[in-house]
Amino acid sequence: xxxxxxxxxxxxxxxxxxxxxxxxxxxxxxxxxxxxxxxxxxxxxxxxxxxxxxxxxxxxxxxxxxxxxxxxxxxxxxxxxxxxxxxxxxxxxxxxxxxxxxxxxxxxxxxxxxxxxxxxxxxxxxxxx
Amino acid sequence: xxxxxxxxxxxxxxxxxxxxxxxxxxxxxxxxxxxxxxxxxxxxxxxxxxxxxxxxxxxxxxxxxxxxxxxxxxxxxxxxxxxxxxxxxxxxxxxxxxxxxxxxxxxxxxxxxxxxxxxxxxxxxxxxxxxxxxxxxx
Ligand SMILES: Nc1ncnc2c1ncn2[C@@H]1O[C@H](COP(=O)(O)OP(=O)(O)OP(=O)(O)O)[C@@H](O)[C@H]1O
Ligand SMILES: [Mg+2]
Numbered sequence: 576x577x578x579x580x581x582x583x584x585x586x587x588x589x590x591x592x593x594x595x596x597x598x599x600x601x602x603x604x605x606x607x608x609x610x611x612x613x614x615x616x617x618x619x620x621x622x623x624x625x626x627x628x629x630x631x632x633x634x635x636x637x638x639x640x641x642x643x644x645x646x647x648x649x650x651x652x653x654x655x656x657x658x659x660x661x662x663x664x665x666x667x668x669x670x671x672x673x674x675x676x677x678x679x680x681x682x683x684x685x686x687x688x689x690x691x692x693x694x695x696x697x698x699x700x701x702x703x704x
Numbered sequence: 705x706x707x708x709x710x711x712x713x714x715x716x717x718x719x720x721x722x723x724x725x726x727x728x729x730x731x732x733x734x735x736x737x738x739x740x741x742x743x744x745x746x747x748x749x750x751x752x753x754x755x756x757x758x759x760x761x762x763x764x765x766x767x768x769x770x771x772x773x774x775x776x777x778x779x780x781x782x783x784x785x786x787x788x789x790x791x792x793x794x795x796x797x798x799x800x801x802x803x804x805x806x807x808x809x810x811x812x813x814x815x816x817x818x819x820x821x822x823x824x825x826x827x828x829x830x831x832x833x834x835x836x837x838x839x840x841x842x
Contacts, residue, residue, distance in 0.1 A: 595727060598720040629727060629745055631752040632811045660745035668749060668815035669801055 579604045581611050587690045588612065588650075591623040601637040608641060612648045619688035620645050623681055625656030635670045642675045652676065655684035711736055711771040717785070718764045723755045726767055730783065733771050737779040739841050746819040747781060747839045753812035754785045754835050760806060762787030762833055772838065780821075780840040791829040799825070 577600050582589040588611055590604065608620060622638065624630070630638070642652040655678045665672065678684035713729045716722060730751040734744040751767070758765040765787030772780040792798045799817065804810035813835075817823040822838040 595724050597724050628731070629748045629752060631749050631756070632809050632815065633752075633756060636809060658745075660742045663742055664745045664749045664819065667746065667818050668753075669811045669818070670809070670815070 578607065581607055583611075583615060583617065585690055586615075586617050587619040587621060587685065587688055588615070588617045589621050589623070591626070593626050595628065596634055598633060601634060605637060605641050605644065609644055609648065612645055612650045617650050619685075619690060620650055620652040621681065621684045621688065622652065622654045623656050623684075624654060624661075625658070627661065628658070630657075630661050630665060630670075632668060632670055635665060635668075635672055639672060639674050651688055653678050653684040653687050655679070655681050713767075713769040715767050715769070716764075717755050717758045717767055717787075719759070723752060723759070726751055726755045726769070729769050730781070733769050733781050734839075737771050737781050737841050739779075739781070739839070743839060743842065747783075750816040750819040750837060750839075751783055753816045754783070754837070757812050757835075758785050758787045758789075760808070762789030765789070765832075774840070778840050780838055782836065782838045785835045786832065787834075788832040791831055791833055792825075792827040793829050795825055795827060 577594060579590055579592055579600060588608065590608070611617065612620065622641070638654055645652045653676045657677060676687065678687055711733050713733065715726050715729060717726065727748050730748050731744060734747050739747065755767060765785065768784045770782050772782050774780065797803050799814050801814045802810045816837065820837040820839045824836040827833040
């Protein structure tokens, strides 16, 4: 099974989804993220879906689930790079993704998390434990 | 030689891999029908929802994906999802936003219906369900 790599930049975890997602892969990502948030004490998660061509109700629910889970672990999730066609389709599908914060691109997403641009950002966050 | 009009796929629906395969096949056929990016995205999303229902509620089944040309020359894509599962006792309820017998959001069927141009649901309790959807190229 494919696993989505999780990168760390400062106290933000970065996930860039590059493939047509299989359900198991998304579920594994949720678990991996939970574990990484706790281990690194990350305060933010950015999920880049620029390359994702479709989001159906299951994947949408997973994104919402990841956002809710990260919030419980004291980290905010921002989904960035949703394609216009995907956004139009989600609205028609009836999925509002209300609890998911979104931003047009990575830079805006990072700014939302108070992380600033990657190059000038704060140095490695201390592990919380 | 294959006739471009005769594009047709039959895919078994049993696992998560199959859903990914179906999305890919639908995208290919929608491209062949020269559908816009937005319409392609809608059709692939509808396919993903209906395939998921076949696995989750219908106990597995098949889908037939074909390119259509109407008598007036309009291109389209038709998808027929079939399973021999428990069927749907109340179709009106099943097509209501937010109604689910599982842990889903209850958006799959009504959402898929909104994403296509023609939607037909045939079901017999104890025998199975067939959902036929068509989207025309604008
Ligand atoms: N192929 C099928 N066979 C039997 N029952 C079905 C089938 N497809 C849908 N249903 C029934 O219709 C209900 C509504 O389906 P719908 O796809 O809208 O929602 P869901 O699958 O429960 O949740 P979601 O798709 O939002 O994750 C289902 O809960 C199920 O009871
Ligand atoms: Mg469904």
